[in-house]
Amino acid sequence: MKAVIMAGGKGTRLGQRTLDLPKPLVPVNGKPVLEHQIDNFARYGITEIWVVIGHLGEQIEQHLGDGSQYGVSIRYIREDRPLGTAGALHGMQETLGESFVLAYGDVVFDVNLGQMIDYHLAHHWLGTLAVHPNNHPYDSDVLKVGVDGTVQAIYPKNEKRDFDYRNCVNAGLFVLRSSLIAAIAPDAKQDLEKDVLTHLIAEGAIGAYKTTEYMKDMGTPDRFDKVQAHMEQGVVHAKNLSQKQKAIFLDRDGTINRYVGLVTNPDALELETFVIDALKRINDSSFLCIVVTNQPVVARNLCTEEEVDRIHDRMETLLGNEGAYVDDILYCPHHPDRGYPEENKAYKIACSCRKPGIGMVLEAAGRYNIDLSASYFIGDTTVDIQTGYNAQTTTILVGTGLGGSDDKYAIGPDYTAQHLLEAVDGILSGAFQPRSERKYVEHS
Template identity: 55%
Template sequence: MKAVILAGGMGTRLKEYTKDIPKPLITINERPILEYQIENLKNYGIKDILIIVGYLGFKIKEYFGDGKNFGVNIEYFEENQPLGTAGALYYLKNTFTEDFILIYGDIIFDIDVYKFIDFHKANGGIGTLIVHPNNHPYDSDILIVDENQLVKGIAKKNEKRNFFYNNCVNAGIFIFKKDLIDYVLKDKKQDLEKDVVLNLIGKEEIYAYRTTEYIKDMGTPERYELVKKHMESGFIKSRNLSSKQKAIFLDRDGTINKYVGLVYNPDQLIIEDDVIEALKLLNSSEYISIVITNQPIIARNLCTINQLEEIHRKMETILGEQGCYLDDIFYCPHHPDSGFPDENKIFKIHCDCRKPAIGLIEKAVGKYNIDLSKSFFIGDTTVDIQTGKNANLKTILLATGEGGKDNKYMVKPDFYAENLSKAINSILENNFEEVMV
């Protein structure tokens, strides 16, 4: 598989760093952004790289040459006129005989490319793009993705949103079949997402690969300074899914949103007061955040799957508007006991995903390569604590929600905390005495 890197941008918002160099040559630890990209590709056997250059492109050529000094083979395509993020691909029709990776040249990333390729091949669409949540979805294009990870639409950032949405943002890394180039027009400036990918979404040919790995653009001086800190600390490399990940598993009702009994309508969902602060801390830490929740409202026929997901969309929208996010949400729709009025018998079963069973945790482990011995389960009930114990996780019981008064299991947590914010602080500071209640 070959890789294409779009490295023709001027980086106008970073002009203090790009006065005499193209944006992809901005350095971190005295190495250009582009070099980190090439190194990640090389680590996964992708050594044939084509770089599309434009503004001050000769400087990229001077630095990398044919790529031999970097252990790769580099070719170049130079735009004589700006063709956007897609236009130059028209002239590469004869370059590819198979699928290719395409990367925006202004992002820093460290990803397990093998997992990305496997996902793409398993789904078989013309294109797959990497998606993730971010802390500013309100000013980002949001992807509408179904339960099969098929992209159904794009909610553009400059359009008013009068609906709830999942925090699902394109990260700027793609895999395409060579057929994609058939949708690119000759000698016309085109935007890859808005002019090409959007048309393929309508044909149900684009899939979304969700990952917690580190992928950030360098669009502003603030983001550039943040990425520098993350690179220097080793944080970027640690998030590659080839490495074991640390996770904090979170209950939902009584932990993230206020406990009001069964929540089966979005209007019932109210975020706990301390949660925004807690998730902001968690998002900038070495831990990924995953919700594990029982939702018997489906089995009891109080709402549909889509209505439950609308509740989750509201939760993600509120969190995103406040500058934080959850990495993933796993829920169990089942309930083993019959006898409820109008119950949905399809979901009235015994399963391995309803807490305190650990099926959902095992699913998350498989998806994100989680080291349970270095992870936590936080919740407000003895069911949550028993779930954590069953999975050999360290456990924290919160005083919010039911505060452990459900009394369903005779089990003690490893630690107690007044609220989620204090629990997260205790984990990050490795100091649990301050949050004992």
């Protein structure tokens, strides 16, 4: 597999920090972004790399040379005038082989590329986009993705959104079939998203690869500082899915949003106090943040699964507007007790996902390579504590929502906290030690 890096853009928004450097050469933790990318490619055996250069391109060429110092072979596509992220690819179809990886030169990422490429090759799509939630979805290109992974719509960053949407952002890393290059006209400025992908999305030909791995553009001074700090702390590499991950599993109702009984429409969802701050702290750490919730509203026929999705659209919109996100949401739509007049029989089953069953936790653990003994479960009911215990995580009961008053299971938590922020602080400060690091683990 070969790779193309788009390094032709201008770096105007970084101001002072770029000095006179093109953005892809700006050092992060002592090394230009481009070198971090090349290292990531080389680790997965991608050693033939094309770099598209334009603005200040001669500096990039001078710095990277033929790539031999990095153990790769680098060639350049020189643009006399900017042809956009797609225009430069015209005529490259034969050269790039069946599929190739494409990255934007200002994105810092550390991704298990082998896994992403396998996923792409296992599907029929012309292109697979790496997608993830970020802390500024409101000014990012956001995608609507179906349950089978096909991208259904793209909402461009410069178009105002007056509707709820998932925090599912196009990260700027792609695996593309070279055949899509045939649609790119010669010598005309064309943008990959706007002029190529949008049409292919309408045809159902583009898929999304959802990952929790680190991918961040450093397009503004604030974002640059954050990336720099994450690189120093080792967060960037720690989130590569080839390595074991740590997660904080969160209950939803009563933990993230105010407890009001069953939530059957988006307007019933209101965030608990301190939740934004709590999630931001998790997002800033090396922990993943995964919501695991029972939603028997579906089995009771109070909601369809589509309506549950709309409630989650609202939740992610409220969080995203404030710069916070969750990495994934898993829910159980089932309920075991049959025989009620209004029920949706297809969902009235005994399943393994309904908490305190650990089906959802195991599903997430498989998807994201999570070490459960280094992970936490936070919730407001004894059902959550029992789930966390069953999954061998460390459990924290919060005082919001039911605050443990459901009394369904005779089990005590490992720790208690007033609210989500106090719980997260306890974890990140080291006060709430995980099971994996405690000598004695006792449960009542």
